Amino acid sequence: xxxxxxxxxxxxxxxxxxxxxxxxxxxxxxxxxxxxxxxxxxxxxxxxxxxxxxxxxxxxxxxxxxxxxxxxxxxxxxxxxxxxxxxxxxxxxxxxxxxxxxxxxxxxxxxxxxxxxxxxxxxxxxxxxxxxxxxxxxxxxxxxxxxxxxxxxxxxxxxxxxxxxxxxxxxxxxxxxxxxxxxxxxxxxxxxxxxxxxxxxxxxxxxxxxxxxxxxxxxxxxxxxxxxxxxxxxxxxxxxxxxxxxxxxxxxxxxxxxxxxxxxxxxxxxxxxxxxxxxxxxxxxxxxxxxxxxxxxxxxxxxxxxxxxxxxxxxxxxxxxxxxxxxxxxxxxxxxxxxxxxxxxxxxxxxxxxxxxxxxxxxxxxxxxxxxxxxxxxxxxxxxxxxxxxxxxxxxxxxxxxxxxxxxxxxxxxxxxxxxxxxxxxxxxxxxxxxxxxxxxxxxxxx
Amino acid sequence: xxxxxxxxxxxxxxxxxxxxxxxxxxxxxxxxxxxxxxxxxxxxxxxxxxxxxxxxxxxxxxxxxxxxxxxxxxxxxxxxxxxxxxxxxxxxxxxxxxxxxxxxxxxxxxxxxxxxxxxxxxxxxxxxxxxxxxxxxxxxxxxxxxxxxxxxxxxxxxxxxxxxxxxxxxxxxxxxxxxxxxxxxxxxxxxxxxxxxxxxxxxxxxxxxxxxxxxxxxxxxxxxxxxxxxxxxxxxxxxxxxxxxxxxxxxx
Numbered sequence: 001x002x003x004x005x006x007x008x009x010x011x012x013x014x015x016x017x018x019x020x021x022x023x024x025x026x027x028x029x030x031x032x033x034x035x036x037x038x039x040x041x042x043x044x045x046x047x048x049x050x051x052x053x054x055x056x057x058x059x060x061x062x063x064x065x066x067x068x069x070x071x072x073x074x075x076x077x078x079x080x081x082x083x084x085x086x087x088x089x090x091x092x093x094x095x096x097x098x099x100x101x102x103x104x105x106x107x108x109x110x111x112x113x114x115x116x117x118x119x120x121x122x123x124x125x126x127x128x129x130x131x132x133x134x135x136x137x138x139x140x141x142x143x144x145x146x147x148x149x150x151x152x153x154x155x156x157x158x159x160x161x162x163x164x165x166x167x168x169x170x171x172x173x174x175x176x177x178x179x180x181x182x183x184x185x186x187x188x189x190x191x192x193x194x195x196x197x198x199x200x201x202x203x204x205x206x207x208x209x210x211x212x213x214x215x216x217x218x219x220x221x222x223x224x225x226x227x228x229x230x231x232x233x234x235x236x237x238x239x240x241x242x243x244x245x246x247x248x249x250x251x252x253x254x255x256x257x258x259x260x261x262x263x264x265x266x267x268x269x270x271x272x273x274x275x276x277x278x279x280x281x282x283x284x285x286x287x288x289x290x291x292x293x294x295x296x297x298x299x300x301x302x303x304x305x306x307x308x309x310x311x312x313x314x315x316x317x318x319x320x321x322x323x324x325x326x327x328x329x330x331x332x333x334x335x336x337x338x339x340x341x342x343x344x345x346x347x348x349x350x351x352x353x354x355x356x357x358x359x360x361x362x363x364x365x366x367x368x369x370x371x372x373x374x375x376x377x378x379x380x381x382x383x384x385x386x387x388x389x390x391x392x393x394x395x396x397x398x399x400x401x402x403x404x405x406x407x408x409x410x411x412x413x414x415x416x417x418x419x420x421x422x423x424x425x426x427x428x429x430x431x432x433x434x435x436x437x438x439x440x441x442x443x444x445x446x447x
Numbered sequence: 448x449x450x451x452x453x454x455x456x457x458x459x460x461x462x463x464x465x466x467x468x469x470x471x472x473x474x475x476x477x478x479x480x481x482x483x484x485x486x487x488x489x490x491x492x493x494x495x496x497x498x499x500x501x502x503x504x505x506x507x508x509x510x511x512x513x514x515x516x517x518x519x520x521x522x523x524x525x526x527x528x529x530x531x532x533x534x535x536x537x538x539x540x541x542x543x544x545x546x547x548x549x550x551x552x553x554x555x556x557x558x559x560x561x562x563x564x565x566x567x568x569x570x571x572x573x574x575x576x577x578x579x580x581x582x583x584x585x586x587x588x589x590x591x592x593x594x595x596x597x598x599x600x601x602x603x604x605x606x607x608x609x610x611x612x613x614x615x616x617x618x619x620x621x622x623x624x625x626x627x628x629x630x631x632x633x634x635x636x637x638x639x640x641x642x643x644x645x646x647x648x649x650x651x652x653x654x655x656x657x658x659x660x661x662x663x664x665x666x667x668x669x670x671x672x673x674x675x676x677x678x679x680x681x682x683x684x685x686x687x688x689x690x691x692x693x694x695x696x697x698x699x
Contacts, residue, residue, distance in 0.1 A: 387535070393531070393537065394540075394545065396520075396523055396531075397545060397548070398520050398556070399549060400520050401520065404520075415539065
């Protein structure tokens, strides 16, 4: 039975009721009641509009006005999917593949690990590991004030559950690959739960790709909890169809003395909104949030970064770099909230943008809310074009102008990429960025 | 090799070069000296092809071709190299990458195959040794974190690798201590031959003790007011530019 969502919240409520009847989820009491609350909240909140301060620069009316199916009409032939493009060479990893939101055991490759480590689809864990899940799920996500989070919470049925118990270093990366195959408009609600308990380490990659240039709506929510003294490297690589709507929310809670290294790379999508919300709950945390966005054509990429310093002695660094081509539009909201008790906070935020044409546009909005009195907070934003002296220098050495420009732009992008600690991942991202220059027709190849 | 005829150049609305005429034959070393603001850098920038400088009249021919019709990258491929006065830092672009790109662009222009990586590295390392440049510099970004002296040596190093026909050195000696100066001078001298020409733009006479020019030209207020041989440089050292100015006054 097809469930079709139309351009008003009641349709989404109706859709939810039908979706519930399908019985897709092995649920616990907690999950069920939360989903009910979530859909109620979504109906109350409605989709955000440009009158909402946090959505001022991103008009999602095209999403609201579109019709979406809840399930693909034509199930895709898994056998025909070539994963080679998406595998990260030389990366020692567990691969979890979801096709159109459904976990594919055939395409996945989860290696054996310490038996207490859990890397499995959330749909299985909801029944198998409900005691662990219930401890952590819904602890970070905000279904009260965030419409898209509420929507995802109501509609999700699968995603990745990554659980690393205490004192465990998970050597292999967890590569979660979401593939949209589809030829008709669907709404996907991937839901991830990543838990790294005390004194542990993990690397997780959330990778969103499309097989076709189709229109669909992907609304992802990832909840991440990092325990005391632990480290998580998190990557969000977004390479979706250039006709797709992609909303993603990453909610993170950091415990004492923990480290978060987050990298987001936005390349695809038509309207993209990436929310990152780290909450530094414990003392002595480090949080590094890097973002790279490269819209072209008429793409719109909105980076919403809200970091909360709740406890003292935490350091945070945000570096977001944007290269905007053609008539594209970029947004950077950089909000830093320093709560009353967060003394000795050291927060630094930088947003740098290069505009490649007169019609490209960037809105950059740093926002500092400081309630403690012994803190160090700096922020800076630049918007510019390529440095003329550098361009001339390269040309004076015989490098043709288009290649010279691409070299300089790539150098700019590498400010974000070079901070990626893992070499195979860094190389993979570099390759994606190199391809961008070729795809937009700037050059034929770097040599 | 290079013929500049009655060149007038302006930047924004100000005329800087007011009729420069100069001929440079293969194998010659010409020094251009002059007070600050005389147009020395303008001349070099125009030869390299900097777009902000507008040629209002006059001509520049290089190897028989109209230089003003060639883009900067084409001029480089034709064999012109400029050692900048203030080399820019380009973070994120490795020295080796730039050098190899530059070399292969030139080779491609000449119809040659690109140089293999192994050969390239061998050539490059040899030249670095002669210029006393540390090998670690190869992987660093272009001029990033370099001192003034290191930047100048890097320019000469690039020049050695690219083997140009016309080398324009824009105040390469400024700001160098005597040791660095010696190294740079040796680098330049090692490249002198009957086919290669140099334009050495300098404010100070000191470099010319090591790199002895065939001709010296004095550029004052956008025009070459006097030309001579290396003795002229010594005369300038003694009398200063004002001294030359007086001579011209009395002459007229």
